[in-house]
Structures are given as C-alpha cells and as structure tokens.
Amino acid sequence: MKKISYLLLAAALLTFSSCEKELDQSPISAGSVPTFYRTAEDFTQALNATYAQLRNYPDRELTLSETRSDNIYGVSTQGLRPWESINNFSTSIVANDYVGEAWSANYTGIFRANVLLEQLEKNGAVLPEAERARIGAEARFLRAFYYFNLVRYFGRVPLVDKPLSPQDVSAIGRSSVDEVYGLIVADLQAAGQQLPEVYTGTNVGRATKWAAKGLLARVYVTRSGPTYGIDGPGRGSNDYAAAFALCEEIIGSNRFQFLPNYADIFSYTNEGNKEVVFDIQYISGGVGLGASYPSILVTNNYFNSVVPNTSGFGTGDELRAASDNLLNTYPAGDLRKTQALQVGFTTGTAVETRAAFKKYLDVAKRGTTRTDWSINFIVLRYTDILLMKAECILKGGGSGDVDAIVTQVRRRGVPTAPAAAGITYEELMEERRREFVGEGLRWHDLVRSGNAVTIMNAWINADDTRGRIRKPITANDLLYPVPQSELSASAYSYPQNPGY
Known part of the structure; x- marks a missing residue:
C-alpha cells in the first residue's frame, strides 16, 4: 500500500x-x-x-x-x-x-x-x-x-x-x-x-x-x-x-480516534492509524525514499545492545541523550517514557548510563542503512488536537472539561493515574512535553507558552x-x-x- x-x-x-x-x-x-x-x-x-x-x-x-x-x-x-x-x-x-x-x-x-x-x-x-x-x-x-x-x-x-x-x-x-x-x-x-x-x-x-x-x-x-x-x-x-x-x-x-495503546500510534505495522491527522511518508528498501530521523539521536552502540554484533549499520554520530529533567518529569511506570526512551544500555563491556531516544526504532524493521527506515513521521495527531482544545479553553477561547482531556491522556501512560483536577496552563504544557517527547514540538511549545x-x-x-x-x-x-x-x-x- x-x-x-x-x-x-x-x-x-x-x-x-x-x-x-x-x-x-x-x-x-x-x-x-x-x-x-x-x-x-x-x-x-x-x-x-x-x-x-x-x-x-x-x-x-x-x-x-x-x-x-x-x-x-x-x-x-x-x-x-x-x-x-x-x-x-x-x-x-x-x-x-x-x-x-x-x-x-x-x-x-x-x-x-x-x-x-x-x-x-x-x-x-x-x-x-x-x-x-x-x-x-x-x-x-x-x-x-x-x-x-x-x-x-x-x-x-x-x-x-x-x-x-x-x-x-x-x-x-x-x-x-x-x-x-x-x-x-x-x-x-x-x-x-x-x-x-x-x-x-x-x-x-x-x-x-x-x-x-x-x-x-x-x-x-x-x-x-x-x-x-x-x-x-x-x-x-x-x-x-x-x-x-x-x-x-x-x-x-x-474521522479520528484516541488510541488506547500509546505504542500503537508509532507501530510500523499500524501506519495511517486513527490517531494520524497528517504524516510524512517513507519507504525503505534502498530506493532512496527511506527516513533517517529514527536513528539520528542514537549511535551504533545502541543497536549493538539490542542485537549484538550489528554490523554495517552506522547511526548518529553521537548519542544525544535525554536530559535528567525530562526523565524526572515522568511519573513512575509511565508507558510513554518506556516507549520513547531507553534509560541506560550495555554494549560489550561499555556501559551507557544516559537515556537514548528509541521512540521510532524497531531494529527488526531496519532498512539497508541508517537513512532507510520505513516508518512515517506523524506531524499532527489527534491527541494534539485534544490538547490544543484544552489550551484554548484555559486561554478563554472556548468551554469544556480540561481535566477530563488531561486525565484521558495521562491514563494512557499510567492507567492508574488519579483524575486530573484544576489543571493549569503550565501543567498542560508539561503534559504535552511528556506526551509528544521526541516529536519535535517541545521548543515550539516553550516559545508559545x-x-x-x-x-x-x-x-x-x-x-x-x-x-x-x-x-x-x-x-x-x-x-x-x-x-x-x-x-x-x-x-x-x-x-x-x-x-x-
């Protein structure tokens, strides 16, 4: 297709x-x-x-x-x-x-x-x-x-x-x-x-x-x-x-849907799912139409930690690690953190303690080179529409239940999370940070905040x-x-x- x-x-x-x-x-x-x-x-x-x-x-x-x-x-x-x-x-x-x-x-x-x-x-x-x-x-x-x-x-x-x-x-x-x-x-x-x-x-x-x-x-x-x-x-x-x-x-x-499983949004076998409002399309197989973004933040050591002796598959020039501040913003057991980040890994005798971005990486689905991934990049998804609606409500541009929106988003990460109450604009922007980590939105969100x-x-x-x-x-x-x-x-x- x-x-x-x-x-x-x-x-x-x-x-x-x-x-x-x-x-x-x-x-x-x-x-x-x-x-x-x-x-x-x-x-x-x-x-x-x-x-x-x-x-x-x-x-x-x-x-x-x-x-x-x-x-x-x-x-x-x-x-x-x-x-x-x-x-x-x-x-x-x-x-x-x-x-x-x-x-x-x-x-x-x-x-x-x-x-x-x-x-x-x-x-x-x-x-x-x-x-x-x-x-x-x-x-x-x-x-x-x-x-x-x-x-x-x-x-x-x-x-x-x-x-x-x-x-x-x-x-x-x-x-x-x-x-x-x-x-x-x-x-x-x-x-x-x-x-x-x-x-x-x-x-x-x-x-x-x-x-x-x-x-x-x-x-x-x-x-x-x-x-x-x-x-x-x-x-x-x-x-x-x-x-x-x-x-x-x-x-x-x-036309769109809030997917109950966070990982399903970014699955190689579930592209074009109901969460996607607009994405950028890629095809792997060495035809020059693959994506490079999944692996530019990590190095070959990460891949060797997942599949030992991965060879001929150079990746990013060095690990761009997740900040300690980002890691600490997630509550215990948040599935969004598990999907997006690998906190520490070992390659041979080398131990890496920093966190790698792995949100779009499925080593079994790798193409011929680090620039040949098939996974589409979601530019705009349904959860963003929901959270922008909440942002507009907090800014006086509409009416609705902001707490209900945030509760739904949080519980996809932590099913037992308590219901949100009295969400502020600053708390909403931090929820966006956790939800959209690795999707290229954080700097823009900071500026507009x-x-x-x-x-x-x-x-x-x-x-x-x-x-x-x-x-x-x-x-x-x-x-x-x-x-x-x-x-x-x-x-x-x-x-x-x-x-x-």
Whole structure:
C-alpha cells in the first residue's frame, strides 16, 4: 500500500533541477518551465516534487526544536558536533548547516508550490476542474506549511507568492511576521475548503481538509503566544476562539480516534492509524525514499545492545541523550517514557548510563542503512488536537472539561493515574512535553507558552553539568539567525536577527 507515489519523484526532481541552481544564493530559484506543464501527469509529478521537500522535516525538528529544548542535553563527549552549537545557544551559528538547510529547504518547497500554482493558472485546463482545484489546494497547504516552519524559526522572512527572476529575487526584503501569517492563514483557509476529507490507495498521505484545519489551529495558537518584544512567531493575537472552533470541527468529524495503546500510534505495522491527522511518508528498501530521523539521536552502540554484533549499520554520530529533567518529569511506570526512551544500555563491556531516544526504532524493521527506515513521521495527531482544545479553553477561547482531556491522556501512560483536577496552563504544557517527547514540538511549545526564557535558564543552571551551554539566554535566542549564505546572496540587505 504506500502512499503518495514517490516513484514519480525522480522524474519530477529532474524536471526541477535546472530551475534550482541558484537556491544556495537566493531564497527562491530563477528559471522557467515553459515546456513542462503539458499533461495531467506533469502536474502530478510537480505536486509530488513539492511534497518531496517534506523529507528532511523530522530531522530538522529533532535538531532545531528537540535538541534546542530542555528535552535533550546535547553536549558531546567526543569532539564538537554540528548540532552541539544549536544545543549550546551559540551566537556563531550563522553558517551552521542545520540553520542553512532549514531556510533553503523550506524555500525550495515554496518555490515549487509557487511554480505549480502559476502553471495551474496558465495551463491547468488540461485537468478536470475538480482535480485542478485539489492540486491547487494541496500546493497552498504545502506553501503554508513551509512558511510556517520559516516564521517559527526565523521570524521575519521574505514573502514570495510567485516565481521570480534573479533580478526580482535580489530586491526582495524580509517581510513582517504579520504579513507572512496573512499568507499562511489565507492558504490554509482555502485548502480547508477545497481538500477532500480522505484519500484512498496511492493517494494516502496527501493533505486532507482535516490536515489543513489542524495545521491552521496550530498556527492560531502559535500566533496567539506572547511577542517577547521580538519579531518572532508569537503576536499576542488572541486567536484561541478560532483555534478552538477548528479543533471542535476535527473532533466532531469522527474521522479520528484516541488510541488506547500509546505504542500503537508509532507501530510500523499500524501506519495511517486513527490517531494520524497528517504524516510524512517513507519507504525503505534502498530506493532512496527511506527516513533517517529514527536513528539520528542514537549511535551504533545502541543497536549493538539490542542485537549484538550489528554490523554495517552506522547511526548518529553521537548519542544525544535525554536530559535528567525530562526523565524526572515522568511519573513512575509511565508507558510513554518506556516507549520513547531507553534509560541506560550495555554494549560489550561499555556501559551507557544516559537515556537514548528509541521512540521510532524497531531494529527488526531496519532498512539497508541508517537513512532507510520505513516508518512515517506523524506531524499532527489527534491527541494534539485534544490538547490544543484544552489550551484554548484555559486561554478563554472556548468551554469544556480540561481535566477530563488531561486525565484521558495521562491514563494512557499510567492507567492508574488519579483524575486530573484544576489543571493549569503550565501543567498542560508539561503534559504535552511528556506526551509528544521526541516529536519535535517541545521548543515550539516553550516559545508559545511565554515561559521559554525562564524555563530554559533554570534548566541550563540545573542540568548543564559540563558547563558548555551559554547562559543566560534572552528573548533574542528564541529565533535563529538568517543564514550567512542568504546574507551574502542579498548583498547584506537583509537585517540579521538581533544577538547574532
């Protein structure tokens, strides 16, 4: 069964390659596609190529969000690693590969979506009207997705809603965060109206109307967060009522389900389950379409501890261990901790006492290399919809029983947990931490909570036993810098984010 037909991507990527030669120098590519969009198949390939830019999203979130947060103590013991400067809040990361990739990969996706939307206007008559509308809605969903990633990490970014020439690119400045949100919201509202509720067969994995509405709810709660006095993702917009209405609509659709067994959500044999609102699709087998995210936080020693003498299967360059603070937040016997983390393991005579992230690892299901896992990455799931609803209620955006929602979530981890009573906003965010550990949400949750600076400084003081993390951090550290490559390409016309 799988999924969006990624086998079409090779041809699509070849088609786009001549259009992307300048992506390292500018936010979007120059180039044209005057001979490509002639048939319905051409549009399908182009749309699949736009989805293809999702491939590295999980890896990025595990580094720029999870590693940046209090969930991981990412201080290396074997020499400086490229992710360590992210963990350590270095102010010298303008040339960091992870930061540069986050900018360029998202803009590549935006460029592809813009080209596709333009060509639908020019040559879309080759498609039936319903298919044309669906493809356009998927392109708008993806463009919004990529822009939302950018605004959460960088704040103000260039706003580009059509393909541009190199001359035009050089004149584009960084737009306000509010302007970028305007495009994101408009795209997701349109997508939510035009996308189908469900797909079948090889189309499974494409964005549905529920994915668009769920992502828009996440946009609204993010935008509603405090500004910290910076040009970041929080705008203090008080969109909680709008987010609450979307969550209620998704819940009322009866398309999704709160799975009683936490491990079933992430099972290799239960992909596309009722918890999934939107996920990113992967195929293993050495065809170049597998996932790398399951193993980037661990090393080969972990695999040898599970299956002795595992050979030829290099994994992450060093263990990025779960923080002591994260381990201590779980109550005794919490099944979510057991699913997500392996606390200590032995390989031969080597004993590792730190905790490894194993949430997506099933050694029996490994592919040919560490970048060839078949497990899909869940970007948005039903439990998040429920907990966003609870967040909106606590912020005055709706009514309902927050304690009942949290009790349900807690008891999936600890069946005998007492019923929640008088849950506060801070307690809700900590419950989200336990529930979504290793899913790339923690940093974003911290920022929108308004407590990121306070919580992170307290955590650094308590957990940084090697004294490697810069402190104290300030609100400026809540954004990443504009990559050096983009500053150079714009002839330094982009203002750098403060603090870098």
